[in-house]
Ligand code: SRM
C-alpha cells in the first residue's frame with residue numbers, strides 16, 4: 001500500500017493570517033522549527049526559568065515542561081522570590097518498553113537530578129520531576145545516552161505511542177509491538193533543533209528553512225495521541241485515543257487492525273462546548289497500511305483542526321463538527337484506498353493482571369503494583385531500590401503499563417525466586433495484599449508539580465481509597481473490582497471519564513464525582529456530584545456501593561448497575577456528556 005497523499009507544508013494555518021489564530025500558532029511559526037529562544041534561556045543566569053512567553057511552549061515539543069513547586073508558591077511570593085522553578089522531563093518510550101541497563105541509568109538520573117522518584121505515566125513512560133535548569137541539558141543528554149530521547153513526548157504533535165504491554169497474552173503481541181516504534185518514528189518531528197539545543201550538534205546552515213514533511217512549520221493545532229491494543233485487554237483505553245489500532249488475530253497471525261478515531265478526555269468545567277468523547281471504529285486495514293493511515297489521519301487534523309480555539313482543537317471536535325462520514329471520505333481520498341469493514345473483537349477489562357503470569361515462550365512476567373505510578377523508596381516499601389536491584393540482574397525487559405504499573409518481563413524460570421526475594425526484601429512482593437479497589441485505581445500527578453491542578457490527586461487518592469475500602473468490605477465487596485480514577489482537574493490525565501467512579505478536582509479538597517463508566521473503557525460516565533468535599537463524597541457513595549452489593553444482577557459491573565437503577569443516565573456520545 002502506498003501513501004497517496006503525503007503531507008507537505010501546506011497546512012491550513014498558512015492560508016490564514018496568523019493574527020486571527022491562537023497566539024501559540026504565531027509562537028510555533030516563528031520558532032524556526034522549534035528552536036525559539038531555548039538555547040539562550042538555558043544559559044541565562046538571572047532566573048531559574050527559561051524566560052519569555054514563547055520558550056516554555058516550544059520547550060514542550062522537546063519533552064520538557066517548565067513548572068514550579070506549588071507547595072512553595074505562597075511562601076516564595078511572601079518572601080518576594082521568584083517561584084521555585086523546576087522542570088518536568090518526559091521520556092519518549094514507544095510501547096512502554098525499556099531494557100534493564102536503561103532502567104538503571106534512568107534510576108541514577110532520578111536520584112541525581114530529579115526528586116529521587118521515577119514517575120510512570122498513564123501513557124507508559126517515565127517522567128522526571130523537579131529538574132533544575134542547571135541540570136536540564138545534562139539530564140536530556142544522559143537520557144539520550146541510554147538510546148532514549150524526549151522529543152515529541154509533549155507539544156502539538158504525536159505524543160508517546162502506546163501499546164498493550166502484556167506480551168504473554170497471545171502470539172500477536174510480538175507482531176504488534178514493533179509497530180509502536182515504527183509509528184512513533186514515522187510521526188516524529190524532523191527538525192534538528194532538538195539535536196542542536198541538547199546534544200550540541202552543529203546548527204544546520206539555514207536551520208530555520210528545514211522541512212517538516214508531516215507537520216509543516218506550525219505542527220498540529222493540538223496534541224495528538226495514538227495507541228495499539230491487543231484484545232481482550234483494553235489496557236491502553238483505546239476509545240480515549242485520537243487514533244487507535246485494534247489488533248485482529250487470525251489464529252497466531254496478526255491479520256490487521258480495526259481503526260478507531262476521535263477519542264479524547266479533556267474538557268473544561270462550565271464550558272459545555274467541551275466534552276470527553278469516545279472514538280468510533282471506522283474500518284479495518286492490513287498491518288502494512290498502519291503507517292499510511294496514521295500519517296493521513298494526522299494530515300487531516302493538521303489541515304482541518306481548529307487553530308483559533310485550543311479548547312476546541314482536538315481531532316474529536318474536527319470529527320464532530322464535520323461529521324464522521326466526511327472524515328472517512330477524506331481519509332480514503334488521501335490514502336487512495338478504502339478501509340475494509342471493521343472485524344469483530346471483544347474487550348473484557350482495561351486493568352492489569354498483577355503478579356506472575358507465564359508467557360508463550362515459557363518465560364515469566366511479574367506485574368508490580370506501583371501506586372499511582374510513583375516509584376520511590378518509603379518506609380516499609382523500597383520500590384525504587386527493589387526495581388534497581390532487579391534491573392541489576394534482569395535479563396528480560398521492563399514494560400510500563402497504561403495503569404502506571406511495571407511488568408518485569410521475560411524472566412527465565414530459574415530467575416523467578418531471585419526476583420521474588422528482592423521484591424519481598426523491600427516490601428514490594430504480592431500485589432494481592434492490596435485491596436481490589438486500590439489495584440484498579442489510577443490518579444494523575446496533580447500537586448505539587450502540575451501547573452493546572454485545582455486539587456490533589458496522586459497524594460490524596462490513596463487515603464480516599466482506604467475509606468472506600470472500608471465501605472466496600474462492610475458489604476462483602478472485597479473481591480469485586482470497581483474502576484476508580486482521579487484527576488486533579490478536568491483535563492483528565494488519569495482518563496477519569498471512562499472510570500466506573502471518576503473524580504476530577506474543582507478546588508482544594510473539592511471534586512466532581514462521575515458514575516457509570518464502562519468496566520473495560522467502553523462507555524463514558526456521567527456527573528453524579530458537583531464540587532463536593534470528602535464527607536459528601538463518602539455520604540453519597542456509601543449507599544450506592546451498599547445497594548450495588550445487595551441488588552446487582554449476576555456478574556453485573558458497578559458502572560452498569562448505577563445506570564440500570566437510575567443513579568445516572570447512560571452517556572452514548574460525547575455530546576451527551578454535559579446534558
Ligand atoms: Fe496530561 C496536561 C500529566 C496523560 C490530558 N498533563 C498535562 C500537564 C503536562 C500539565 C500542563 O499542561 O501544564 C501535566 C503534567 C503534570 C506533572 O507535573 O507531571 C500532565 N498527563 C499527565 C500524566 C503524567 C498523568 C499521569 O499521572 O500519568 C500523563 C502523561 C502521559 C504521557 O506519558 O504522555 C498524562 N493527559 C494524559 C491523558 C491520558 C492519555 O493520554 O491516555 C489525557 C487524556 C486524554 C486526552 O488527551 O484527551 C491527558 N493533559 C491532558 C490535557 C487535556 C487535553 C485536552 O484535550 O483538553 C492537558 C491540558 C492541555 O493539554 O492543555 C494535560
Ligand code: SF4
Nearest residue numbers: 444450453488489493
Ligand atoms: Fe494536571 Fe489536571 Fe492532568 Fe492532573 S488531570 S496531571 S491536575 S493537568
